[in-house]
Amino acid sequence: MTNPILIEVTRGDRVESTHRGAIVVVDTSGKRRAAIGDVGARVYPRSAVKVIQALPLVESGAADRYGLGNPELALACSSHNAEPRHVAIARKMLAAAGRSEADLECGGHAPMDKAAADALVRTGQKPGRIHDNCSGKHSGFICLACALAADPAGYVRPGHPVQREITAALAATTGADLGEPAVDGCSIPAYAIPLDKLALAFARLVTGEGLAPQRAAAARRLVNAVHAEPFMLAGTGRFDTEALELFGRRLFLKSGAEGVYCAAFPDLGLGVALKCDDGSGRASETLMAAAIETFLPPSDAEQVAFAGRLAPSVSTRAGVGVGAVRPVAGLVAALRAS
Amino acid sequence: MTNPILIEVTRGDRVESTHRGAIVVVDTSGKRRAAIGDVGARVYPRSAVKVIQALPLVESGAADRYGLGNPELALACSSHNAEPRHVAIARKMLAAAGRSEADLECGGHAPMDKAAADALVRTGQKPGRIHDNCSGKHSGFICLACALAADPAGYVRPGHPVQREITAALAATTGADLGEPAVDGCSIPAYAIPLDKLALAFARLVTGEGLAPQRAAAARRLVNAVHAEPFMLAGTGRFDTEALELFGRRLFLKSGAEGVYCAAFPDLGLGVALKCDDGSGRASETLMAAAIETFLPPSDAEQVAFAGRLAPSVSTRAGVGVGAVRPVAGLVAALRAS
Numbered sequence: 001m002t003n004p005i006l007i008e009v010t011r012g013d014r015v016e017s018t019h020r021g022a023i024v025v026v027d028t029s030g031k032r033r034a035a036i037g038d039v040g041a042r043v044y045p046r047s048a049v050k051v052i053q054a055l056p057l058v059e060s061g062a063a064d065r066y067g068l069g070n071p072e073l074a075l076a077c078s079s080h081n082a083e084p085r086h087v088a089i090a091r092k093m094l095a096a097a098g099r100s101e102a103d104l105e106c107g108g109h110a111p112m113d114k115a116a117a118d119a120l121v122r123t124g125q126k127p128g129r130i131h132d133n134c135s136g137k138h139s140g141f142i143c144l145a146c147a148l149a150a151d152p153a154g155y156v157r158p159g160h161p162v163q164r165e166i167t168a169a170l171a172a173t174t175g176a177d178l179g180e181p182a183v184d185g186c187s188i189p190a191y192a193i194p195l196d197k198l199a200l201a202f203a204r205l206v207t208g209e210g211l212a213p214q215r216a217a218a219a220r221r222l223v224n225a226v227h228a229e230p231f232m233l234a235g236t237g238r239f240d241t242e243a244l245e246l247f248g249r250r251l252f253l254k255s256g257a258e259g260v261y262c263a264a265f266p267d268l269g270l271g272v273a274l275k276c277d278d279g280s281g282r283a284s285e286t287l288m289a290a291a292i293e294t295f296l297p298p299s300d301a302e303q304v305a306f307a308g309r310l311a312p313s314v315s316t317r318a319g320v321g322v323g324a325v326r327p328v329a330g331l332v333a334a335l336r337a338s
Numbered sequence: 339m340t341n342p343i344l345i346e347v348t349r350g351d352r353v354e355s356t357h358r359g360a361i362v363v364v365d366t367s368g369k370r371r372a373a374i375g376d377v378g379a380r381v382y383p384r385s386a387v388k389v390i391q392a393l394p395l396v397e398s399g400a401a402d403r404y405g406l407g408n409p410e411l412a413l414a415c416s417s418h419n420a421e422p423r424h425v426a427i428a429r430k431m432l433a434a435a436g437r438s439e440a441d442l443e444c445g446g447h448a449p450m451d452k453a454a455a456d457a458l459v460r461t462g463q464k465p466g467r468i469h470d471n472c473s474g475k476h477s478g479f480i481c482l483a484c485a486l487a488a489d490p491a492g493y494v495r496p497g498h499p500v501q502r503e504i505t506a507a508l509a510a511t512t513g514a515d516l517g518e519p520a521v522d523g524c525s526i527p528a529y530a531i532p533l534d535k536l537a538l539a540f541a542r543l544v545t546g547e548g549l550a551p552q553r554a555a556a557a558r559r560l561v562n563a564v565h566a567e568p569f570m571l572a573g574t575g576r577f578d579t580e581a582l583e584l585f586g587r588r589l590f591l592k593s594g595a596e597g598v599y600c601a602a603f604p605d606l607g608l609g610v611a612l613k614c615d616d617g618s619g620r621a622s623e624t625l626m627a628a629a630i631e632t633f634l635p636p637s638d639a640e641q642v643a644f645a646g647r648l649a650p651s652v653s654t655r656a657g658v659g660v661g662a663v664r665p666v667a668g669l670v671a672a673l674r675a676s
Contacts, residue, residue: 121456181350279618
């Protein structure tokens with residue numbers, strides 16, 4: 001099926017560009033509360049499932065063994081900006097396991113935060129693996145390997161004990177038949193998972209329903225850590241961090257590359273998953289904002305604070321607004337009605 | 339109509355993301371040689387029409403009056419990287435008209451070239467208007483204003499003599515009824531123009547057919563300038579520059595924001611215009627590469643040199659190829675057959 005246009009980008013009185021996609025909202029039984037587009041299609045969730053990938057870190061006892069608190073656990077779920085605190089906490093996690101950033105196998109890239117990237121340039125440093133947005137997750141993987149008494153070397157490969165644990169957590173939380181993996185940007189296995197199963201996993205993560213008691217407890221601990229430390233999940237100016245700071249415990253969410261976003265509304269017992277066909281981040285963020293607006297009707301103050309996410313402005317470089325990224329007419333109503 | 343998927347992005351053995359769009363190839367009479375998708379739809383061509391917007395600079399005599407040679411004229415058509423030579427030539431153009439970068443009204447942003455951007459950071463400089471990718475075009479506008487004996491102030495506004503000249507050039511080359519403009523990212527008027535009319539304009543630019551003699555001569559001079567100075571049109575690592583260096587005078591092309599690309603094959607007397615619905619640059623570049631491969635069958639050596647543009651690799655951050663951005667099966671055949 002052809003997914004519908006969900007987000008449009010305007011300039012003047014015309015639509016300049018359009019984004020298609022699918023979005024699904026399910027309860028803990030998997031019953032659909034809203035579904036637009038092909039919500040049974042398999043997508044690579046990318047970084048949106050980092051919280052699931054962090055479950056074994058807690059379940060294995062590694063988090064306790066290495067004294068990982070809220071900042072460390074939130075960072076293990078993060079796609080961080082490599083701001084100084086992110087980097088410091090990643091280094092602390094590695095040191096707790098007696099390891100260092102030399103053990104990271106996540107590649108590396110310039111910090112996502114411009115100020116952090118500029119600081120490296122000014123001091124003549126090259127970005128390292130520790131600055132990779134996945135370095136917190138990978139530091140957690142290394143802690144897990146050490147707690148399992150496995151050699152961390154090769155922890156990104158499918159057969160490694162770390163990846164076996166993660167694959168089991170993904171299969172259990174989503175209930176999906178995972179099949180053979182591809183490779184993610186940070187070199188770990190990337191499984192293609194039906195969108196509605198991703199939404200189900202998120203409903204389970206925030207309620208514990210459908211999970212074994214130990215796994216439910218681990219999920220609760222990770223979700224609490226993210227709520228206690230929203231900065232650690234992303235960073236300055238990032239959608240995830242801003243939305244968590246604004247909506248608090250009523251919302252849990254995590255972005256992924258290539259237009260994926262997952263979320264949950266703990267009070268409602270609902271999970272959300274969406275994918276924009278073209279992989280656009282501006283579209284997936286605006287679509288997630290529409291879902292949040294629909295299911296967590298914001299107060300007037302929240303509406304004002306969230307306005308820039310609900311319909312981000314398209315501006316000239318001289319700073320004049322000339323258009324917007326916005327949900328198509330009727331999207332919020334369609335989400336509410338379906 | 340719903341445009342078809344033209345470009346897909348793979349990861350492992352799956353398609354992770356898809357890009358829809360339209361592409362049209364026409365001769366100088368407007369006859370379609372290839373057409374996929376809604377090629378009559380109006381799109382904002384954005385920077386793809388900078389060469390048309392530079393026609394009045396030559397036609398008015400401003401280029402001669404201020405001694406603008408190939409580097410200056412190519413820069414007037416450019417979306418440049420703000421590498422040192424781009425910035426120096428823009429400053430030279432402004433100085434020739436007795437003006438300075440303080441007269442630029444294009445906003446400003448960090449240089450598109452990473453080394454140039456880093457150089458500013460290292461020396462504690464903020465990016466200025468001169469670093470805006472449109473500063474060469476705007477320097478040309480200021481030269482035009484001065485040659486017209488008009489006050490350059492406000493040259494970005496619709497009623498200014500500069501914009502009246504540009505609008506006339508757009509109307510004449512495209513043959514389109516332009517309607518009311520929106521505002522482009524660099525603050526000048528942005529007209530929505532049918533895709534097939536953009537392709538026609540490019541066929542005319544490189545052949546002179548369908549243009550008044552003076553305008554045809556101006557187009558020839560600009561096209562020659564770009565061929566003499568492909569670096570000035572974009573810069574290091576950019577598709578436009580690399581393609582011009584590889585295919586030389588057999589190709590003329592210019593990228594635009596939001597997934598637009600225009601080109602021409604001078605020897606064949608054909609113009610090309612394409613727009614990816616979602617505004618994706620990776621998609622518009624790969625689609626343009628497919629059009630080039632179709633109409634300018636590359637030699638073996640060209641094929642090797644162009645391979646990274648025909649199907650750009652999707653890699654892990656550790657540098658391992660795990661997928662590709664590529665035309666959908668049958669696209670080249672469809673372009674050839676239609």
